[in-house]
Amino acid sequence: MKRLDSRLRGNDAKGRFVTFYECIKIAWAESCYRDFGEILRGDPKLEQWIADLNRSIRASHRAMEEAGIREICRSCEKEDGGSCCGKGMERKYDGPLLLINLLLGQDIPKTRQNPRSCLFLGTQGCLLPARHVICINYLCAKITDRINPDSISMLRDKEGQEIEYLFLVKERILNLLRIHGGRDSPTCSHPQNRKQFISP
Ligand code: SF4
Ligand code: SF4
Secondary structure, X not given: OHHHHHHHOOOOOOOOOOOHHHHHHHHHHHHHHHHHHHHHHXXXXXXXXXXXXXXXXXXXXXXXXXXXXXXXXXXXXXXXXXXXXXXXXXXXXXXXXXXXXXXXXXXXXXXXXXXXXXXXXXXXXXXXXXXXXXXXXXXXXXHHHHOOHHHHHHHHHHHHHHHHHHHHHHHHHHHHHHHOOOOOOOOOOOHHHHHHHHOO
16 A cells, blocks of 8 residues: 555656656546537637647747757756756646647657656657746756846747736636536645545
8 A cells, every 4th residue: 555655656666657646637638628629629719829829839939949048958958967857847737737738739748758857858858838837937047147138038028928828728728618517627736635636
């Protein structure tokens, strides 16, 4: 039992599998996508905001590339032994954010590629287009010391738009699910709250 509990918390020796809490959130997002995908995709306002979100995500990525941030991150990964996307960051992601990724056409990864890294980290960086605000905002000192403040400020503008559309999309999805009888989303991964999202 102790061993099982340890596995549910993601403390296995290899650390590759998805924990119980991530399984619940991913299952919620996938079942909503399956059962309500048509309703969500058919809502004109949501369709517009998802297109805006997509555009703003691409604009943020472009600004990162143009500022030289991606190059620093790539060499950090190769030369300094790995990026800052550590194991456990996936716990910050709730069901609706995973559902947004499905609506953007991205399957949710279920196998950790590196035991020490975030579940969503691929060989070329983050696999999710819709990221948590912490992931969007984070810039380490290697970047802030080397990139000129104007480029960072331009990036912050783009990221601000990305976060705004993320918020609008999420609220719209939750409203539509409420109207159409969707189940409440699992939002917390703490063991004390487990009952909250496994009870019928
Ligand atoms: S943000 Fe900093 S620590 Fe993270 S990958 Fe980029 S350079 Fe490395
Ligand atoms: S940016 Fe992506 S890979 Fe990195 S911690 Fe966030 S979700 Fe994980």
